[in-house]
Structures are given as structure tokens and as C-alpha cells.
Amino acid sequence: MLRRAWQELRIIARDPILLALIVAIMAALVVFVVWPLARVLVTAFQAPDGSFSLANFELLGQRRLYRNALRNSLVVGGLVGLVGVAIGYIAAFVLTRTNVPFKRVLHTLVMLPIISPPFAGAISILFLFGFNGLVTRQLLGLTNFSIYGMHGVVLSQVFTFAPIAYLNLRGVLAGLNPTLEDAALNVGASRWQVFWRVIFPLSLPGVASAFLVVLIESMADFGNPLVLGGAAFPMLATQAYLEITGSFNLARGAMLAGVLLLPSITAFAIQRYYLAKRQYVTVTGKPTASTSKIVSPGAKWLLYAVVVAFAVVVIAFYAVILLGALTRVWGFDYTPDLRHFRYVFAVGWETVKDTLVVAVLTTPVSGLLGMLIAFIVVRKRFPGRASLEFMSILNFAVPGTVAGIGYILAFNGPPLILTGTLAILVLNFVFRYVPVGIQSGIAVLRQIDPAIEEAAQNLGANAITTFRRITLPLIAPAFFSGLVFAFVRAMTAISAAIFLVSANWNLMTVQILNEVGSGRLGVAAAYSIVLLAIVLVAFGVINLIVGRGAEDATSVRF
Amino acid sequence: MRFRSIFIALLAAALLGLAAAQTLTVYSSVDEENARHILEAFTADTGVQVQMVFLSAGPALSRIEAEKNRPQADVWFGAPSENHIIAKDRGLTQPYVSANAAALPDSFKDAEGYWHAIYTNPLAIGVRTDILESRGAAVPTSWADLLDPSYKGLIQMPSPQSSGTSYNFILTVATVMGEDAAFDYMKALNANVQTYTQSGTAPSGALGVGETAVAIQFSPGFLKLIDQGFPAQIVFPSEGVGYEVAAMSILKGATNLGGAQELVDWMTSEKGQAALSAQKTYFMPIRADVSAGPGVPSLADIQLVSWDPGYAADNRQRLVDRWVEEVLGQ
Numbered sequence: 001m002l003r004r005a006w007q008e009l010r011i012i013a014r015d016p017i018l019l020a021l022i023v024a025i026m027a028a029l030v031v032f033v034v035w036p037l038a039r040v041l042v043t044a045f046q047a048p049d050g051s052f053s054l055a056n057f058e059l060l061g062q063r064r065l066y067r068n069a070l071r072n073s074l075v076v077g078g079l080v081g082l083v084g085v086a087i088g089y090i091a092a093f094v095l096t097r098t099n100v101p102f103k104r105v106l107h108t109l110v111m112l113p114i115i116s117p118p119f120a121g122a123i124s125i126l127f128l129f130g131f132n133g134l135v136t137r138q139l140l141g142l143t144n145f146s147i148y149g150m151h152g153v154v155l156s157q158v159f160t161f162a163p164i165a166y167l168n169l170r171g172v173l174a175g176l177n178p179t180l181e182d183a184a185l186n187v188g189a190s191r192w193q194v195f196w197r198v199i200f201p202l203s204l205p206g207v208a209s210a211f212l213v214v215l216i217e218s219m220a221d222f223g224n225p226l227v228l229g230g231a232a233f234p235m236l237a238t239q240a241y242l243e244i245t246g247s248f249n250l251a252r253g254a255m256l257a258g259v260l261l262l263p264s265i266t267a268f269a270i271q272r273y274y275l276a277k278r279q280y281v282t283v284t285g286k287p288t289a290s291t292s293k294i295v296s297p298g299a300k301w302l303l304y305a306v307v308v309a310f311a312v313v314v315i316a317f318y319a320v321i322l323l324g325a326l327t328r329v330w331g332f333d334y335t336p337d338l339r340h341f342r343y344v345f346a347v348g349w350e351t352v353k354d355t356l357v358v359a360v361l362t363t364p365v366s367g368l369l370g371m372l373i374a375f376i377v378v379r380k381r382f383p384g385r386a387s388l389e390f391m392s393i394l395n396f397a398v399p400g401t402v403a404g405i406g407y408i409l410a411f412n413g414p415p416l417i418l419t420g421t422l423a424i425l426v427l428n429f430v431f432r433y434v435p436v437g438i439q440s441g442i443a444v445l446r447q448i449d450p451a452i453e454e455a456a457q458n459l460g461a462n463a464i465t466t467f468r469r470i471t472l473p474l475i476a477p478a479f480f481s482g483l484v485f486a487f488v489r490a491m492t493a494i495s496a497a498i499f500l501v502s503a504n505w506n507l508m509t510v511q512i513l514n515e516v517g518s519g520r521l522g523v524a525a526a527y528s529i530v531l532l533a534i535v536l537v538a539f540g541v542i543n544l545i546v547g548r549g550a551e552d553a554t555s556v557r558f
Numbered sequence: 559m560r561f562r563s564i565f566i567a568l569l570a571a572a573l574l575g576l577a578a579a580q581t582l583t584v585y586s587s588v589d590e591e592n593a594r595h596i597l598e599a600f601t602a603d604t605g606v607q608v609q610m611v612f613l614s615a616g617p618a619l620s621r622i623e624a625e626k627n628r629p630q631a632d633v634w635f636g637a638p639s640e641n642h643i644i645a646k647d648r649g650l651t652q653p654y655v656s657a658n659a660a661a662l663p664d665s666f667k668d669a670e671g672y673w674h675a676i677y678t679n680p681l682a683i684g685v686r687t688d689i690l691e692s693r694g695a696a697v698p699t700s701w702a703d704l705l706d707p708s709y710k711g712l713i714q715m716p717s718p719q720s721s722g723t724s725y726n727f728i729l730t731v732a733t734v735m736g737e738d739a740a741f742d743y744m745k746a747l748n749a750n751v752q753t754y755t756q757s758g759t760a761p762s763g764a765l766g767v768g769e770t771a772v773a774i775q776f777s778p779g780f781l782k783l784i785d786q787g788f789p790a791q792i793v794f795p796s797e798g799v800g801y802e803v804a805a806m807s808i809l810k811g812a813t814n815l816g817g818a819q820e821l822v823d824w825m826t827s828e829k830g831q832a833a834l835s836a837q838k839t840y841f842m843p844i845r846a847d848v849s850a851g852p853g854v855p856s857l858a859d860i861q862l863v864s865w866d867p868g869y870a871a872d873n874r875q876r877l878v879d880r881w882v883e884e885v886l887g888q
Contacts, residue, residue: 065887131752132768143693146711148753231751234886242719242756245617250624331768332788347594408624420630498617502630506611514612517756518589519763
């Protein structure tokens with residue numbers, strides 16, 4: 001074991017730039033991922049005077065509220081997971097395996113909630129189904145309907161997170177070899193048998209994985225419960241947030257965050273170390289055109305109707321936000337009015353600029369770092385490789401609230417003082433959102449024959465040149481998805497960012513939370529529209545810059 | 559006229575040199591719009607440039623505490639005086655006795671100068687008369703009225719977990735009814751509450767959009783709705799209401815100490831207090847020699863309830879914990 005490590009080290013040492021790079025990345029991961037997390041855990045076990053104490057955790061047993069909150073969070077997470085995965089599965093099946101019209105449009109619509117600002121769903125749900133909502137009050141005339149509580153939270157979370165399930169399952173379903181279906185049909189299986197005995201078992205690991213991803217997202221989300229939880233439905237993430245920001249109790253909030261961490265990390269571990277090994281790859285060459293024959297026309301249109309219905313909900317929600325941003329007072333005075341946008345541009349312009357600067361800095365750094373780590377992890381052998389990979393994706397399972405508090409605790413004193421700076425926001429975002437780039441980079445790299453890179457090295461290129469000239473162009477699509485993800489999250493992040501904004505650097509999402517919190521839904525809607533517009537424009541720009549590189553990559557044949 | 563004042567401001571800035579060029583960083587717990595108006599009036603008067611971050615009382619205090627080794631702001635502007643007492647006790651702020659403070663009553667300043675009041679507001683109930691009428695529910699006149707089943711799911715109030723306004727509500731009912739009876743009251747009230755909002759100014763916003771019919775918070779939000787022509791009404795419950803004293807503190811380690819002291823001096827002056835009504839904040843001035851402006855009720859007409867601010871500060875954690883356990887956790 002030790003001998004092998006020593007040998008690996010000797011090989012790596014032949015390339016000093018690579019060695020330095022590995023050491024630097026290791027150090028950065030320890031400082032910006034592990035250290036803040038450790039500070040949260042230490043704080044959770046501290047009494048106010050700094051000594052070791054279990055008092056914070058004893059509260060968990062004593063307080064009925066915390067037990068209720070934990071139960072509610074788990075129930076909501078499970079429910080949102082089930083419904084979200086069901087919708088995601090149907091959408092993925094219909095849009096990858098059947099020939100139906102408007103696939104591209106539907107794909108874009110189903111994806112839209114992913115790129116929208118936090119609270120967007122919650123805002124339109126209030127506009128539509130609130131006490132004075134357009135649907136509940138003005139169309140149906142209901143006077144005693146209340147959206148507050150579990151149903152409201154589940155509704156807005158399904159809207160927000162079903163697209164994530166869809167994205168996860170799309171790849172799984174598109175990757176299933178259609179010849180399996182044909183074979184089963186040929187030996188006389190009925191359509192239902194083919195689905196239930198062949199297709200579904202093959203996609204089951206993907207389904208479970210999507211379920212767990214949605215479960216983690218749901219448990220970490222405090223925005224939707226904060227707006228729609230109501231008086232009698234406490235949830236864990238919201239309680240942790242309120243303890244820390246409301247009751248000035250860092251230790252107790254850290255404790256709740258620790259509790260939140262447990263199911264999240266468990267789900268993450270199951271997903272990563274158990275399910276990941278059970279992904280069935282049935283693609284041997286290029287995927288063939290794969291229109292499924294297992295759905296009868298009737299069933300196909302029924303499933304199609306489900307997807308269209310979800311798309312219609314998405315359109316309705318965004319239309320309502322746009323209208324809400326353009327009317328004077330929703331539910332009271334529907335006069336068209338630009339005052340909310342004027343407010344955003346007059347009062348919030350600095351914030352819009354700050355958000356853009358942060359996102360523009362975060363995007364390339366996180367994209368490059370992601371590909372670099374993926375390259376090192378897949379292609380190089382060195383001691384500590386497994387822990388480097390683990391550290392780099394650890395943040396994926398950490399709820400944003402925990403990460404934000406960790407950064408405040410870790411970087412507000414010597415040796416590294418970062419609070420109040422642009423750097424703390426960018427660093428937090430880079431290390432939070434780099435895992436997606438790493439994961440897609442690893443997946444793509446494993447499919448590329450290392451012989452191509454070895455050829456370059458034999459011709460005298462060092463590791464960096466090889467990475468830049470050979471690997472990077474090949475993994476451009478994964479690079480692109482990493483970039484897009486980093487940008488979108490940097491624009492829409494809230495749970496960590498709320499602890500890190502300062503006088504000089506404020507973010508639009510935090511501002512949206514303030515506006516919702518102050519009951520100015522119109523202004524919040526206007527902010528949301530501006531944010532969405534920026535993300536859509538950025539999509540085009542990134543596509544233009546990286547897309548060109550991706551086209552070059554396809555000319556490389558191997 | 560306008561050009562002249564700008565010219566004077568520029569001249570003053572040039573004379574003060576570095577001190578004026580340095581901006582004053584303020585964590586504001588006064589709502590963003592009003593804070594902006596007040597602080598812009600301050601900048602116009604004194605030439606001191608202000609940079610502001612809006613943070614509710616709770617987030618502001620935890621932020622200031624987290625940053626105590628290296629403060630990122632000079633002044634904490636707004637939030638009830640109890641929070642400023644906590645900040646003083648935790649050694650987060652520094653004293654400065656303003657010359658204007660001598661005339662202020664004791665509840666509007668710290669004896670050692672750690673904090674000074676900015677304005678004061680009584681707690682109130684705001685109602686949408688049109689919604690209540692359509693449901694055949696009466697306009698409540700007392701705290702006890704709010705328990706009536708006809709208000710089920712119609713009341714919004716802030717959560718004491720995040721809002722100083724709501725803590726003031728707890729102290730009000732505890733003073734009026736006694737602590738145990740007050741908790742029985744709040745437990746019963748929970749059935750009528752639609753949602754506990756994070757911010758102390760959210761309920762009046764919800765009242766405006768008709769999301770709720772009854773809202774509990776401090777008076778300015780309601781006075782503004784009425785002024786804007788909403789079918790709303792403000793009620794000061796007959797048992798009596800507490801009032802908030804919004805205060806300001808200079809943070810320990812403030813980098814722009816001169817600017818911070820100037821803000822305290824200006825805010826407690828006649829001019830600063832007059833700015834409250836001139837800027838349509840609907841806040842009540844702390845100086846007896848400044849009018850609250852038309853449309854703002856006089857404090858003398860309202861049944862006020864007060865308590866020992868030291869008690870309020872010392873028992874905050876306990877009372878909020880009790881609320882969380884007994885009301886939210888029931």
C-alpha cells in the first residue's frame with residue numbers, strides 16, 4: 001500500500017507542474033470545503049463559553065417543535081421526491097423515446113424552473129392560489145382556502161425540483177438501447193410486460209438516484225417553506241435558518257444544520273457509492289434512433305398530456321410573475337404600471353451589477369477547476385486521489401445554509417479574513433458548484449481513450465499543454481454544462497449567499513427574499529424577471545463562446 | 559436654491575477633505591425604502607456619503623456578532639432598543655453621548671450613550687374593512703377579539719424567531735395579561751393565524767395585496783396603506799399596546815467614527831427628527847418639539863403599555879424559546 005503510494009508519487013514528481021497543481025488543489029479543497037464544515041460541527045458542540053457541550057443536541061429530544069420539523073422535512077422530501085420523479089420520468093420518457101410534436105419547446109419549458117430565481121414558484125403560487133389569489137379567490141370565489149401548509153410547500157417544491165429529476169432521468173432513458181425493447185416484443189411480451197420487466201428495472205438505479213437528488217434539494221430548501229409553510233407547519237431548514245439569522249443562536253443553528261446534514265449525506269452516499277455502481281449501460285456504440293414501441297397511441301398521448309400540462313403550469317407561473325411585476329398591486333389594483341421595474345433599476349441597480357460580477361467571475365473559474373479536477377482524478381494516479389475526489393464533491397450534499405454559516409465562522413478572523421469581500425462570495429460559489437462540472441467531466445473523460453493524451457505526451461507536451469490542447473476540446477460539452485450550471489447557480493443561489501453579502505457586494509436573490517419578506521411581491525416579481533432575462537442572455541453568450549469550441553471537438557475522430 | 563445647497567455641500571466636502579470622502583457604512587434594520595429616504599436627507603444635510611445594507615434586526619445582530627473581530631459597518635441603524643442593549647452587553651458597540659440627547663426621555667437613550675433612539679411606533683392591528691365586511695366579521699377592537707373564530711386563518715403576524723416587532727407583541731400581551739395567561743392567549747390565537755412572517759413589516763404588505771384580512775405590526779405600515787387609499791383601518795387594541803423605540807448604535811471598531819457620530823447628532827436633532835415626517839415615513843418623532851405631521855396619531859391618544867427594557871433584553875431568549883415550544887410546537 002505504502003509502496004504503491006511512493007511509486008505513484010515518484011511518477012507524479014517527474015512532472016513538477018502537475019505535482020504543484022495537485023498540491024494546490026488539495027490545499028484549496030481543505031481550506032474552502034473541509035475547514036468551514038468542520039467549524040460548523042465544532043460550533044454545534046460548543047457551549048456559549050466555548051467548552052464542549054451536548055446541550056444543543058439535547059434540545060432535539062426536548063423540543064417537540066424540532067421533532068415535528070424533522071418529521072415534516074422528511075415527509076415533504078419523500079413526497080416531493082416521489083411526485084417529482086414521476087413527473088420527471090414521464091417527461092423524460094415522452095421527450096426522448098416517443099415521436100411527439102414540439103419536443104424542443106417542451107424540453108425548454110420543463111427545464112425553465114431550474115434556471116429561475118428562488119421563490120419564483122412561491123411568488124406565483126401566492127399570486128394564483130393565495131387568500132386573494134387569481135384562481136382561488138377571483139375565479140373560483142373560494143373564501144376559506146388556505147395555501148399555507150404542507151400542500152403549498154409540496155406544490156412549489158414539485159414545481160421547482162421536478163425539472164431536476166427530469167434532467168437526471170433524461171440521460172438514463174436516452175441511454176437505454178431500443179434493441180432490448182424490440183427483442184422483448186419479438187419474443188411475445190406485451191407492452192406493459194416490456195415496460196415493467198425490461199425498461200423500468202433498467203432505469204431503476206437512475207430513478208432512485210433522481211429521487212435522492214430531489215430529496216436532498218427539498219430538505220435543504222428553506223425559501224419555499226419560509227413563504228408557504230404557514231403557522232402550523234415548521235420545517236428543519238427553515239428552523240435552522242431562523243435560529244441563525246433570527247434568534248442570534250449560531251450554535252443551535254449549527255446543530256440543526258448538523259441534523260439536516262445527516263439525511264442529506266446519507267442520501268448522497270447511497271446515491272454515489274451504491275447506486276452509481278448499478279447504472280446499467282446498454283449503449284455499445286452510438287445511440288440509435290430510439291422511438292419506443294411499447295406505448296400504444298392512447299397511452300402515448302395520455303403521457304404527452306401530462307408533460308403538456310406541466311409545461312402549461314410553467315407558462316402560467318411565469319406569465320403570472322410577469323403580470324405581477326407589471327401591475328400596480330396584484331389582487332387589488334390591476335392597472336398596468338412599470339413602477340416595480342423602476343424601483344428595481346433605481347434602488348437595486350447596484351445589486352444587479354454586483355450579482356453579474358459575482359456570476360461572471362464564478363463561471364469560468366468553476367468551469368475550469370471542474371474540468372481540471374476531473375482530468376486529474378480520472379487520468380492521474382497519486383496518493384490521496386480518492387480523498388481529493390471526495391472533498392471536491394462533498395459540498396454537493398451540504399445544505400447551503402450550512403455552507404454559508406461555515407464560511408462566516410471560518411473566514412472572519414486570522415489567518416484568512418474574507419468577510420465583506422467579493423472573494424468570499426466567489427469562493428463559496430466556486431467550491432459549491434464545481435461538483436457538477438467535475439461529475440460530468442469525469443463521465444465524459446472515462447469514455448475518451450487515454451491513448452490520445454498519451455500520444456500528445458509522447459510528442460513532448462507536458463500535462464498542462466495536454467490538458468489544454470487535447471483534453472479540454474474533447475470534453476467541451478461537459479465543460480459547457482459545468483459553466484452553465486455554475487452561472488445559473490451563482491445567479492440564483494440564496495441559502496449560502498444570504499450570510500455572505502455585504503454593503504459592497506449584495507445579490508439580487510437576497511434582495512428578492514427581502515422584498516418577499518417585506519410583502520412587496522410586485523417588486524420581488526420584477527427582480528425575478530430581470531434575473532431570468534440575464535440568465536437567458538448569458539445562456540446564449542456561453543453557448544456562442546463554448547459552442548464554437550465544441551464544434552471543433554467533433555472534428556477530432558478516434 | 560438647489561444648486562446653492564449642492565455647492566455648499568461640495569464646499570463642505572472639500573473642506574472636510576478625507577473625512578467626508580470616506581463613506582459611512584450602515585447596517586439598516588429600518589425598512590429599505592424609509593431608511594433610504596432618511597439617510598438621503600442626512601447626506602443632503604451633512605454631505606456624509608452613506609452606504610447601506612438592509613438587514614432585519616435578527617440577521618443584523620448575528621452578522622455584527624460574527625464580524626466583531628473585523629467590523630464591516632460603522633453604524634447599526636434601526637431595530638428596537640432591546641437589540642441595542644444586547645449589542646451593548648455583548649460588547650459590540652461603543653459609547654458616544656450626543657449633545658442633543660440631553661432633552662430626550664430615558665426610554666429614548668442609553669445613559670452611557672451606547673445607543674440613541676431614532677423614532678418610536680406603537681403596535682397596532684390593521685384590517686381590510688372590505689374583506690371583513692364581505693365575510694360578515696366585525697372589526698376587532700381588542701386583543702381578546704382576535705380569538706374570535708370568524709378570524710380563522712385571516713391573521714398575519716411576524717414570527718418572534720426573526721422579528722423584533724413580534725417580540726414586542728409578546729411583551730405587550732404578557733404585560734397586559736400576565737405571562738402564563740399571555741401564552742394561553744397566543745396558543746389560542748395560533749389557530750387564527752395564517753402565517754408567521756419573517757419580517758416585521760410583511761403583514762401590512764400582505765394586507766395591501768389582500769392576502770390577509772387582519773395584520774399585527776407597528777403602525778406606520780398601516781398608516782401608509784390608509785394614506786394610499788386602501789380600504790384599511792388601524793386599531794389600537796383597548797387593553798393597551800407596546801411601542802417600539804428604534805435605536806442606533808455606533809459599532810465598536812467603526813472605521814468612520816466621525817461620520818457615525820455625525821449621524822447620531824443629526825438624527826437626534828430637530829432637523830433630523832423633522833425629516834421623519836417630511837419624508838413620509840409615518841414614524842413618530844422622539845422629540846417633543848417636533849410634530850409627527852398630519853395623519854399620524856399622537857402618542858397621547860393611545861393606551862400605551864411599557865416595560866423595563868432590561869427585563870425585555872434579559873428574557874428575550876427565554877420568552878422566544880417558550881413561544882417556539884408552546885405556540886409553534888403545540
